[in-house]
Amino acid sequence: MNKILRWIIDYRFLLMFITTIILLVYELIYYSRAVVTTCGGGV
Amino acid sequence: MDMISHGFIAYALLHRLPYSWLVLPIAFMPDIITFLPLLLQGKALTENSKREDVPNYVVTLYAITHSLVTYAVVFLIVAYFFGAWALLLGAWLIHILIDIPLHEADLLPVRFLYPLSNVHINGISYATPQFRLFNYAIITLLYIWGF
Numbered sequence: 001m002n003k004i005l006r007w008i009i010d011y012r013f014l015l016m017f018i019t020t021i022i023l024l025v026y027e028l029i030y031y032s033r034a035v036v037t038t039c040g041g042g043v
Numbered sequence: 044m045d046m047i048s049h050g051f052i053a054y055a056l057l058h059r060l061p062y063s064w065l066v067l068p069i070a071f072m073p074d075i076i077t078f079l080p081l082l083l084q085g086k087a088l089t090e091n092s093k094r095e096d097v098p099n100y101v102v103t104l105y106a107i108t109h110s111l112v113t114y115a116v117v118f119l120i121v122a123y124f125f126g127a128w129a130l131l132l133g134a135w136l137i138h139i140l141i142d143i144p145l146h147e148a149d150l151l152p153v154r155f156l157y158p159l160s161n162v163h164i165n166g167i168s169y170a171t172p173q174f175r176l177f178n179y180a181i182i183t184l185l186y187i188w189g190f
Contacts, residue, residue, distance in 0.1 A: 020179065023179050023182075
């Protein structure tokens with residue numbers, strides 16, 4: 001348990017960077033869907 | 044801006060400070076203090092919320108926690124008693140500075156000189172898909188720069 005915590009603390013910047021990428025991909029999908037919905041709404 | 048983004052931006056900019064993990068709770072703190080009473084009642088503000096949905100005490104708490112005057116007072120007190128630890132409060136300053144142009148005047152304007160003045164900027168809303176995408180792209184670049 002301590003080893004895992006130590007690893008999380010040591011690599012926290014990398015972990016936050018990876019989380020940021022995941023959030024960016026999520027927002028990209030969210031944005032794409034919003035654009036599709038907007039365009040589709042007019043058809 | 045959303046709370047997660049505040050934490051991520053502040054950490055990307057201040058991660059080289061000692062005890063940098065404290066940057067995260069400090070960056071979240073202004074929003075937690077403001078919205079916790081609302082959350083405890085099982086309510087939450089969404090991007091579709093209107094001004095009348097926001098209780099007055101939330102507006103006041105928001106003004107206090109998002110004021111450069113409050114920040115300056117707390118910074119001076121912490122700097123006096125704890126010295127360089129006050130640098131961690133930079134996360135709070137970054138939070139306020141980011142929020143000033145990213146809130147529309149008709150919902151929760153950032154009165155950044157409260158209680159001296161109610162001056163605020165009618166900014167753009169952060170809660171649009173376009174801005175959120177832009178926001179996370181900038182945060183990703185900050186982390187690439189931070190390596």
